[in-house]
Amino acid sequence: MKKWRALFEKSKHFLLVSFLMLITFCYAMFQGGFVSWFVFFTVSPFLLYAFIFQLVREDIYRIERKIEPSRVESGQSVNVTISVERKTRFPFAYMLVEELVGSTMLVQSKVQEKDAIKFVGFKKVFNWSYTLESLPRGEHQYLGANIIFYDFFGWAKKRIQIEKEQTVLVYPRVHDMKYATLQAKLDVGSMMAPYSIVKDTSMAIGLREYVPGDRFSWIHWKSFAKTQTLQSKEFEDRQSQELLLMLDEGASPLFEEKIELVASMFKAIVQGRGEISFVSTGTKTKVFTSIQGEKQLDRVMQHLASVKPLENAQFQLRDQQVFQRVATLLYVTSDISDELLHTLGNSVKSCICFVVTQQTQTQSDVIKRYKHIQVVYVDPTDYYHLFTEVMKP
Template identity: 95%
Template sequence: MKKWRALFEKSKHFLLVSSLMLITFCYAMFQGGFVSWFVFFTVSPFLLYAFIFQLVREDIYSIERKIEPSRVESGQSVNVTISIERKTRFPFAYILVEELVGSQMLVQSKIQEKDAIKFVGFKKAFHWSYTLDSLPRGEHRYLGANIIFYDFFGWAKKRIQIEKEQIVLVYPRVHEMKYATLQAKLDVGSMMAPYSIVKDTSMAIGLREYVPGDRFSWIHWKSFAKTQTLQSKEFEDRQSQELLLMLDEGASPLFEEKIELAASMLKAIVQGRGDVSFVSTGTKTKMFTSIQGEKQLDRVMHHLAGVNPIENAEVRLRDQQVFQRVATLLYVTSDISDELLHTLGNSVKSCICFVLAQQTQAQSDVIKRYKHIQVVHVDPTDYYHLFTEVMKP
């Protein structure tokens, strides 16, 4: 059935042009006179062009899509430029370029000039630009483009579908935050540490990626001479303040705000030289350990870009050893419940729950049983002083 339909689409324009040529010629022959022959000779060039149009085989040599900027955060706009090069110089009156998209978010976003009409003539290459405004977070997928060639009056047309898949990855929006080191849990008692880990610099146990802010004496110059890449010495940890950030991926009206808060906290901790790991509590628990450099942080941001809300999500703390190693668990959610407090209270040594809500929720009686759990209510419109507010007595 599809083959017959495709054959009909290709042949109907050819039959239309042939019929018009025959009708105008017969009209001039039987009617006679100046007017009838004038109509015939006036229409003939366009009909002849449409007839040749059907016989010419047109192919697309290449199609490229350039998206700027390459890194996009939620709410930002991007400029898309499509470059198309065809193999022949046969003159076409105009063509219609139509984008094929496979992302519902991309379809619903405010796209201006999604389809474009271009007057080609003899040109082999041409460009088309448009703007995508206020892109939402996620992976937006282009599938290709439809290119339709027309004659002057639309009597003949050719359609070429190009498959050119490309993904526009929109990262979560990152808000600026003032970082302050959280309380460190040491071997004996607790204290305020200026750095997330107090290191024993008398013995290096390995190398890691250089992070801006590392001391000059930590740079491993021998490896730099070989690879031309800065690396810092990794020292043995004497006192740990490793943080573990966990994101509640349950469906919520403030789901996007939860993603943005988690992304902002991770970036602030990494830039503040803190030691942090990340756990995503989705359908499959995914963990990113020891996020210390921009490359590791970018992998987490890539994961957060594709996170989707989960209905009736449950917090499952499967690996108890992981939670025993960390000093403090940072849990980002929009809804705090007694069941959640019981689960966290029995699994971790220290926990700070960041609860996103438009209004401050009433304090639960269960929280009084767990002195090592702190509940912090977060205003979705202001994240800047979050860490400093947590450190207030």
């Protein structure tokens, strides 16, 4: 049954044209007279064209989709230009270009009549442009395009489906932040020892193997000239220790604001010559160590662009090598609880907990029990002075 239905769908336009040709001819033959033959000869060219239309084998030689700008942040708009080149010059009346999409945002734009109708004629190349406005963060995927050719009256139709996958990666919005050397305090005997995330690049204490993402100025060229092996200088951390940033990926109304805060912090730290690690504890733990260059930062931004909120997410430090070196944890969340404070207090040596909230919250009594935990409430509309706020006593 399905085979017969598919065969009918494929040949119904051909049958329709053939039926119209037969009907008009029979009408002229049996009715006779000027009017009936006038109708026959008037309609015949269009029916003959539609009949030949069905017999012509058309194909698409090339289809390209150009998206500008190539790097997009949340809330920005992009211009999409589609270029289609067909193989023959058969004069079709017009064609419809329909995008095949695989994300909710692109489906909405499709509903808003983003399809294009082009008059074909003898042309082989067609261009079509449209604008996607206020893109949300995430991965938005194009699957391909449907190109449908029509005759003058829609009696004949030819559909060609092209698979042309392309992903539009929309990065989280990055806010300007006033950078200051971020420090955390840790009890050492009777003193409080400050720790920063900035390396002292004026004093090299040794060499290590080159790691992709190391700054160009850190390469030791003398050793490279001797050994033909890239090595980077190892600098002294006068007031540094391993810092780790973690993101609460639990679903919340302020989830996007948390992502933007994390992205803004990474951008400010890297531009300020800082160094920090990042652990994403979603459905699968992903570790980014020693983020200190633009390449490493871009990999983190790509990950943040694709992060999705998780239902019933719980804080946990999994058995990863990176946690063994962590002395200070920076934890970004939008909901702080006594259970979370207990877990943080018993898991890390020092912690700064950034709570993204629109309402001022009172300090919990549990915080007083853990002197090594600092809670900072963050206004989701203003991240500029965040680092300086952390440094306040």
